[in-house]
Amino acid sequence: MRVEIDRTLLAEFERTVDTAHPERSKIPVKVLGYGEISLVFEIIGDKHPVAYKRLPIFDDESQVIRHVNAYKEYTRLLRDDLGIAVPWSDAAWFPSADGRLVVLYCAQAKLDPASIGNQVIHAVDEAGLGSLVWGVMQELKKVWAFNKRQSRIQIGIDGQVSNWSVPGYDRASPAVDPGKPLSYVDTSTPMYRVDGEEAMDATLLLRSAPGLLRGMLMGMLHEVVDRYYDWRLVANDLIANFYKEQMPSAVPAVLARINEFFETEASEFGIKPFTVEEVKKYYKRDKQIWVLFQNLRRFDRFVKTKLLRKPYDFYLPGKIKR
Ligand SMILES: Nc1ncnc2c1ncn2[C@@H]1O[C@H](COP(=O)(O)OP(=O)(O)O)[C@@H](O)[C@H]1O
Ligand SMILES: [Mg+2]
Structure with a gap:
């Protein structure tokens, strides 16, 4: 199956997310894993098996773009120059509901x-x-x-x-x-x-x-x-x-x-x-x-x-x- 980001669904998730209890948000999610600083989840009902990581750390779009460029280049280096297997990945970003931040979502093919x-x-x-x-x-x-x-x-x-x-x-x-x-x-x-x-x-x-x-x-x-x-x-x-x-x-x-x-x-x-x-x-x-x-x-x-x-x-x- 082709993997892709459902931007409409993700935008709606960001608009309505309950950051303290993401699994209680209007668009329900399932937690796939925790890192020391982040949460990785899938959206229940997503047509594509995608794992999302939400990063609410950017003040403006130029910061996001720098990060996404580095993310894409890093993935490319690992895969093409080093020969390390990495899952399919992509990124999308939206202004937060109150407009204070730009929220980045790093998307990856969901793994078992x-x-x-x-x-x-x-x-x-x-x-x-x-x-x-x-x-x-x-x-x-x-x-x-x-x-x-x-x-x-x-x-x-x-x-x-x-x-x-x-x-x-x-x-x-x-x-x-x-x-x-x-x-x-x-x-x-x-x-x-x-x-x-x-x-x-x-x-x-x-x-x-x-x-x-x-x-x-x-x-x-x-x-x-x-x-x-x-x-x-x-x-x-x-x-x-x-x-x-x-x-x-x-x-x-x-x-x-x-x-x-x-x-x-x-x-x-x-x-x-x-x-x-x-x-x-x-x-x-x-x-x-x-x-x-x-x-x-x-x-x-x-x-x-x-x-x-x-x-x-x-x-x-x-x-x-x-
Ligand atoms: N593509 C994926 N499919 C399934 N689970 C994932 C995926 N990516 C991350 N996870 C889960 O989320 C955890 C944290 O993800 P990771 O990218 O390592 O974030 P961090 O930088 O916070 O360590 C992983 O250890 C794993 O359990
Ligand atoms: Mg990790």
């Missing part, structure tokens, strides 16, 4: 939620887990081989398990075929630099942070974004995911797989092996930061909506178990 890495890891056996981790590392190698080959364009990527889908996944007999490349879903945060210049305006990512925190993060922004350009840090995140996903017992095996990959398939990158202690320490800190972030956002929403009776543009996930 069971095929996304963070669900796959709970369904497959240890061998499947090993194949998945190895598969992610193989895709990541395409990024860093490209970055090493030339210096004009540098590409960043977020390697977390929740950003990969296993093609042809069958939930009735969960397995990961080690010979089949994974596809990458998290394309709406386009991370690439041309001659050292970040293509997207990374400060926009801080829009969902409360004022005080935003100021603090602004100073660290370069550092925050930098970690997606560093293979070791990206791999570190991938290992730490297994703590977040409540699978601490899988960490030593996953870590061993990743160390093995760096030693055999990527020895020319000279990446230092990980230890469990190191990743544990990293995860503790990362967890504290995100819990603080989500709590401050909830507090900020409370102040804005309940005390000041002002609009609040973001959807906040419920408590995330870590």
